[in-house]
Amino acid sequence: MTNPTSEGRPRTLPGQEGTALSRSAARVVGVVIVVVISVAALLVRPSLVDASTGVGEASEGAASSSVMETGHTTDVTVKVDGMAFVPSSIEVPAGDRLQITFVNTGDQRHDLVFANGAESGAVAPGAQAVVDAGVVSEDLEGWCSLPGHRQMGMVLDVVAVGASSDEDAGADADASSVASADSGEGDMDHSSTATDSSVPTMAELAEAAENAEPYPADLSELDDSTEHSYTFTVTEGTEEVAAGVTRAVWTYNGTSPGPILHGRVGDTFHITLVNEGTMGHSIDFHAGELAPDEPMRTIEPGQSLEYTFTAGRSGVWMYHCSTMPMSSHIANGMFGAVVIEPDGLEEVDRSYVLIQSEMYLGADGEAADATKVAAGIPDVVAFNGRAFQYDAHPLTAKVGERVRMWVLDAGPNSPWSFHVVGTQFDTVWSEGAYSVYHGTSADGVTRGTTGAQVLSLQAAEGGFVEFVPSEAGHYAIVNHQMSLAEKGAHGVLEVLE
16 A cells, blocks of 8 residues: 555545534534434433432333333342343333342442433442332333443343333333433443444544644663563543544553553563553453463452563563453553563664554444444554554654564454555564564574565564665555555654665
8 A cells, every 4th residue: 555645644535625514513413403302302201310319210201101000019139240130131010110139249340221211320349239110111121331231241121021012102112212311320421332423534533643642652672670660550531533523542541552561581560550440440461471360350440459470471462451341441442562572682773663453433422332343343443542643743764774663453353464565574573483584593594585565463463573674755554454554554654864
C-alpha cells in the first residue's frame, strides 16, 4: 500500500468536506428524537428506584394489565456462577409481586436490571441486594448491564405463569424497554448494547490524529538494573476518537496502551496494581510464569495487589486485563507490552515499538459494543492506541541506519500482516525464533541474501523486524490486510538524508 497522499497522510475524498458538519447535525436531530421518545415512554411507565434504601422498584405500569393482582409475593434468591445467573429462569404466578434477593457469588461486581426499570445497582463480590421487580403480569427479561456481561450470558428470564399474551401487554413491554434505556448505575451507564455511534471516516480519524499528542513509540534504553518496580493504576474515562465521537477507555496509568516495559532475561519486575475504576479489573503478564490464582485475580475498586515475576525467556510479551469478558476489557484499552531482549541482541540506530489494537464503537462516550466485539469486525484499528497517528506524526530515521521495529498484536481479534512499504526485512524474529537473519547465524551460516516482506501475527503474538532504508522518503507502515489499514492501522517512517 502506498501512502494515501504524497505527505504520507490519508486523503480527504471528494464529497467529504461537509461530512463533519452533516454528522454533527445528524447527532443533534438524533438527540431530539431520543428525548422525545424517552419522555413519551416515561409518560407510559415512569421508572421508580428508591435510592435511599438501595431496593430497586419496578414501575407501576407493570401492574396495569388484564391480570389481577393476587396480593402474594414470590421471593427468589438469585446467585452468580461464572458469567451466568443461577437460576437463569424463574417461574412466577401471574399477578404475584416478585422480590429477588440478588447474592453476588462471583469474583467481580455485577448488577441485575430489568426491562421494566427495576435494578439492583452495582453489587460487589460477596454482597447482596434486594430487587423489587413489581407485579408480574407478563414475561420479563433481566440482565447484568456491565459491558459485555449480557452478551456473555448473564440473562435472567422471568416467566409469568398463567398470563394471557395480548397485544396490549406486548406494546406496554416495548414502551418499558425504551424507558429503561436511560437507566444506569450512578454516573456511569454500563450498558453496552447501543450501536448508534457514528463510525468516523478516514479523513476524520486523520484530523483527530493531527490534533492529538502521539504515543511515544521509541523503545526506552536499558541500563544495568535487574530489578524494576512500577505502579499500574487503573482508571476509567473517555477519549475523543474523532470530532464529535468519543468512547469510554479503561487504562493502566492513563494511556492505552499502558507503559511499555523493557528488560533482559533474568530481570525481575515488581508491579503494584491499584484499581481506581468503578468495576473489577486485573492484569496478566505473559512475560511471567506464575499460577494465575492470586496475581491475576480481579480486584475491586479501591483495592490493590502485588504482582512479581522474573522474565525467564525473551520475547515481545503482551499484558492485559484478564477480568471477564477479557475481549471487552482489551477492546476498551487495557493492554500493553513487555520487551525482553534476546541474549546477544546487537545495537541498532533506531528502535520502535508498535502495538496494534481494535476499537468497536458503542454509543457515544460509552464502552465498546460487546456484540461488535464478538462479531470481530472492528470500526477502527490503531497503532499504539490511535488511528493514523504516525501519519500525522511520522517516525523518523536516516538513510543507511538500521531500524528495528518491535511489534505486538494486542487484538482482541484481528490479525496483523506487518509490512513497511519500500523495504525488505533482512531480519525477522517472531515468538522466540529467527526466520531471517542479516548476518552469520549461530550455526555459522551466512544468510545475508534472504529477506521477508511481512511479519504475520495473530492476536497476542509479537516479534521484531530489521531493515536499512537506502533512500530518503516516506515509507508507509501498514497492516497488509488492507481493510484494516484503511481503518487506521497505518503510519509513516520518514527517512531523511
